[in-house]
Amino acid sequence: MSGLRILVPVKRVIDYAVKPRVNRAQTAVETTSVKHSMNPFDELSIEEAVRLRERKTVPVEEIIAFSAGPPKAADILRTAMAMGADRGIHVQVDEQTPLEPLGVAKLLKKVVEASNSNLVILGKQSIDDDAGQTGQMLAGLLDWAQATQASKVEIGDGGEVTVVKEVDGGVETVRAKLPMVITTDLRLNEPRYASLPNIMKAKKKPLEKKTLKDFDLEAAPRLKTVKVTEPPPRKGGVKVEDVDGMIGKLKELGAL
């Protein structure tokens, strides 16, 4: 078979380790001067694409990292390229009017067609909106096979793809022919660090800037966020002096 042409969409989100705060107006999460990084699931996707290339069972012709987002999304495309993607496509989208999953899926479909991709690896969800829909919608729009929540991916030289999927309480193994959409789950791999030599090489890799218009798309949001609220704060515990104090407290609470 001919080689793999892999498309990996990545998203810039608030860093996993940062505790998000709701803004005063309760309309959104505070994003200014908050650390942003690549969606952790997307790191897994990039890593998997690079590992497919390194495994050499099937030649990988190209790995494209793609992001639709504000100007800063270019940073994570550079990270993706430092990890091993060959080039980047950045569709600039205003931060105020972000795309909904269907909009992203439609856009990805056009990118797939334009770059003649035969494998799309996406995160199973993005940790900011937790929508978890894009991969599935894209597979639907393309009418391709899809395997979600992958914890292992193998591609034979005839182009048959075997994916071990995480399902509740176990795993499920599925097989399909390319082209295919795969979404990644946490145990798939351990993403590598971006090494300095690769960070520098990544600076020279091509990064195309596009707009929605270039794809003949308009993706006005259909949903309006009415309100964002934090979970109720955990009620503080009390400290007991000693075992007797603990037993007393438990009795008082009716637990003993």
Next chain:
Amino acid sequence: MATSSRLVTSLRRISTPRVAPSFQRFRFRPANQIRWITAASSEPHQPDADGTVKGAPAPAKTIAFTSEKYDVQRDSKYAQLSEDHVKYFQELLGSESAVVDGVSKDATEDIEPFNSDWMRKYRGHTKLVLKPQTKEEVSKILKYCNDNMLAVVPQGGNTGLVGGSVPVFDEIVINLQKMNKIRSFDDVSGVLVADAGVILEVADNFLAEHNAIFPLDLGAKGSCQIGGNVSTNAGGLRLLRYGSLHGNVLGIEAVLPDGRIIEDLSKLRKNNTGYDLKQLFIGGEGTIGIITGVSILCPQRSPAVNVAYFALESYEQVQKAFKEAKGQLSEILSAFELMDGRTQRIVHDVTGKKMPLDGDHPFYVLIETSGSNADHDSEKLQAFLEHVMETEIVSDGVLAQDQTQIQELWSCREGVTECLGHWGGTYKYDLSIPIAEMYQVVNDLRDRLTEAGLLGKEDSPVIDVVGYGHMGDANIHLNIPVRGYDKKIEKLLEPWVFEWVQKRNGSISAEHGLGISKKPFIGYSRTETMLGLMRQIKDTYDPNGIMNPYKYI
């Protein structure tokens, strides 16, 4: 960056299946007394191949008594503890948990954690632990002890590395863990006022909520107390950026042996009115009084933090990298930590953790920048990284792309202390040496031990000789992990190490202090005149000598 999860989580691999692999790596367990208190807890020095800590803790009994290892005699001027003494303290402190009484009953189990130190190297014979809650209680305890000639040891988180925080004989342990309240924070001046027993990490987490940072950070932050930090004048990972506690501590509240309370929780940066007495308590190691409260200047927390980790092929290159980092990163440089290749291999071998860089390199460096503007910082950092790569000062490196990776990279540095203890023990020397010669001591000592036949074979008693530390402060930790503490090894180490340092006008104790382990050697770094003045100070503050005896000077 100082983040809680870096230390509070344990060496244990997180086993929940649905945890991102990138979050699933190792964290180092803080030195913690908890490990004694619950029977189920593990001895942190014995993780198995995949980094999991298993098995029962090695019994404290296997630690030799300090009194047997060192040539010290109990001073007969101190009274023997009696049940009457205990009764006095019980009435004074009221609550049962405030007195661990091994005098009128057997409380060996409960007392053991207070008798032995983090390194499992020092062990005392105390029969009584007191945990006061207020400065008044501390004052009454000390006055009573002073009047009755009862010797005491102030104890914080018990993470000190020179045997200062545990008794030698039957000194009463006065543990500050119940004095753990944050008293105030002024977010304009940045002045924090807190009880001495507040755990460093708790203080720093509190400050993080107010966009401020504690000006000190170190590997034991999950257990050590700010009173203990001040008493040891701890240096730590960010001294390079924020300076020493001698500058940042603005005031202290302390109790003298005769019960007088020094109330000097000043919030002033400037106060030139006479001798600055608080300085004597900073690094005083509990020998002239007990610190009960601290006021300290805390800088703004930097919103933009970056961490890079490099491999370098020689110590010359390390020095060049340091110079470049100072030149190009200047005001945003917040840490420059050196680890030799051997320490990193040990971290890898002990934890099973995948290291950030492939291959073996003789030196590694961790650089942290902290600034207020992410774009500005990353521009500077990029330029610096490009420069050191292009000029081949560093041979390989990685740059953390997210917070999780930042913590991962830090764990390669902060995990060193703990991993070194894996085989049974570590001889530790914490030295200030002029930077050009700093690493030479490691090579010289390795040669010396190899020649003596103690190092180099599968089953040699010495595992290795390694060096790591705060390059930015010309402070190296010379460590000798061993299978067991052994006089034969000691004879080759001391006084050789101290003489080596003296010849270069270095300090035999850069930041860990004197305690019992460095007391005999202070003469290598201080003159007789200075020692005489120090003794006079000790006598002025503590004429009966009840405070932390057998140690310091």
